[in-house]
Amino acid sequence: MDNYIDHIESLLEECKQKKDFRGDKFKRALAKVNDVFDRRHDESCKRACDVILRCELLSPIAALWKESDSGAGDHDTITLIKTLIWNCSDRHAEFCKRCVLNTSLLNLLINGMKKYALDLHMLDDGDKRNAIRADFGILHNFLRHEPSTVDALKSLRAILTIACFRNSTFHMIQILSAVVLAFCGESITMDEIDCQYVINMIYDARGEADHIHKGQGLALEEILQFITQLVTENDKNKCAMVKANLLKSLDGIITESDHGEIMMCLELLWQLVTTESTKQSVIREQRIVKSIKDYYADASIPNEAKKKCASLLHTLKKSKNHVMLSYQWDSQNTILKLQKYLAAAGYTVWVDVNEMKGSLNNCMADAVENASIVLMGITQKYAESKNTKKEAEYAEHLGIPLLPLMLEKGYNPTGWLGILINGKIYVDLTDGSQNNFTEVTKQIQLIANS
Incomplete structure (x- = not known):
């Protein structure tokens, strides 16, 4: 492979010396460079990139690209050039840096994309779709390897052009646009x-x-x-x-x-x-x-x-791995039975009869903040308690799941509690037995997996 790359370099040097970038010899050399990348040998790919930079080909490449955009260039040569840039930019950070610094190359890339952005129906053509896919691939590589690419794209007002492709009917193009926008720091x-x-x-x-x-x-x-x-x-x-x-x-x-x-x-x-x-x-x-x-x-x-x-x-x-039991003191008998049941089922349970130490507000806040779910023992007195209201509303504010446990027959919550639990699935424990404790663990799992 070393001899093969040496041969490529001699071909490119000859083209450079003669300033012959439009002949078959240059096209053959470009094709050979792309052939190196097709073989996917990392060290050989790096050497091929080094050759392109040593031969100072970025300016001649930009000139050929510009000719093609004006209708005077050779389509096959431009296809080889774009493939080469895509290949080299994938593997070589210095190559990306030189391309971004060579503003004419980046400008040509964005101007070419603008044509399609103004008429996305052009992408119905498979060849044009492949061309824009290559453009996005090149941009993505520049963004991965060269930090100044973002500022360069913004100076060219390219972000809006790139964003237009999010409206493409082809999901592949939509996602490529999202990739580039995300690397530019845009919210997607x-x-x-x-x-x-x-x-x-x-x-x-x-x-x-x-x-x-x-x-x-x-x-x-x-x-x-x-x-x-x-x-x-x-x-x-x-x-x-x-x-x-x-x-x-x-x-x-x-x-x-x-x-x-x-x-x-x-x-x-x-x-x-x-x-x-x-x-x-x-x-x-x-x-x-x-x-x-x-x-x-x-x-x-x-x-x-x-x-x-x-x-x-x-x-x-x-x-946060504990289940918090929020209740009013009169419901403690049922709550402690539930605590024992949940602990036996493998849950870590926080309940204030065991846990309250120091400042009440600090303890309540810590209990809520470190809960994966809060089980609410719903009774009239729960609704009237300032402390249980603090716990429940704080949990709701933090986005911690709430599971109401109905503990009082005939009680229908209204006011702040009615609003808080409206529409939530609840478990009926009003008979005072442990028959529905299995339903509590079932709902905890369903909420955890949602």
Whole structure:
């Protein structure tokens, strides 16, 4: 392969010396460079990129691209050039930096995309759709490797152009637009169909020997990075992705993938555990939690991976994992029976007869804040109690699930309590027996899995 790349370099140097970039020799050299990337040997690909930079071909390439846009250039040559840029930008950070600094190249790329953005029906043509897919692939690579790309795109007012493709009728194009926008720091809201499409991309990429999604041209690591961008500081996207079974698609990545994929998977999980509801979902995926622990225990893993695993495990350990029983004192007999039942079923239970120490308000706040669910013992006196009102309303404010337990026959809550529990599923415990305790655990599980 070294001799092959040496031959390519001599061809390109000859074209450069003669300033002959329109002949068959230059086209053959470009085709040979792309052939190197088709073989997917990392060191050879890097050498090929180095050759392109040493031969200072970016300016001649930009000139040929400009000619093509004006109708004077050769279509085959431009196809080779775009493929080369897509290939080199995927593997070589310095190549991306030089391309972004060469503003004419970026300008040509965006201007070409504008034609399609103004008339999305043009993408009904398969060749044009493949062309825009290549453009998005190049932009995505620039954004991954060169931080100044975001400012360069904004200076070209390209964000609006890129956003137009979210309206395409082709989901592949919509998602590629979302990928680039997310890397530009734009807020993207994913609907159920978007989430499922992206998660299927994970499965498809994992099913390929090289872990590259064939339809999008994105590696598994890049797909995980994209999802990480989507969920960072965006709780709606976190919940939507988890609801669409994102976590199932991640199962096995930490134990079966390469270092880059593992690190990106760990970073994605880290973003998910910074929000309580999605953290609970991660905790319930015991295979993923075990894979983190097993990977952390491997003495050979890099320090950066060890630190990320340690942070994840520490955060998961601090999880809200108790069931809080909120009740008025007259209901204590039934509540303590329920506490005993839940404890026997494996739940950690917080109940004030055992837990209240120090400042009452501080204890109540701590109990609520660290609850995964609050069970409310509903009676007339519960509605009249200032303390139970504080607990219930604070839990509602924090978004912690509430499960009403009806403890008083004939009582129909009104006022603040009626508003709070209106429409919520409840469990009837008014007969004073333990017959419906199994229904309590059933509802706790249903709420936890919702």
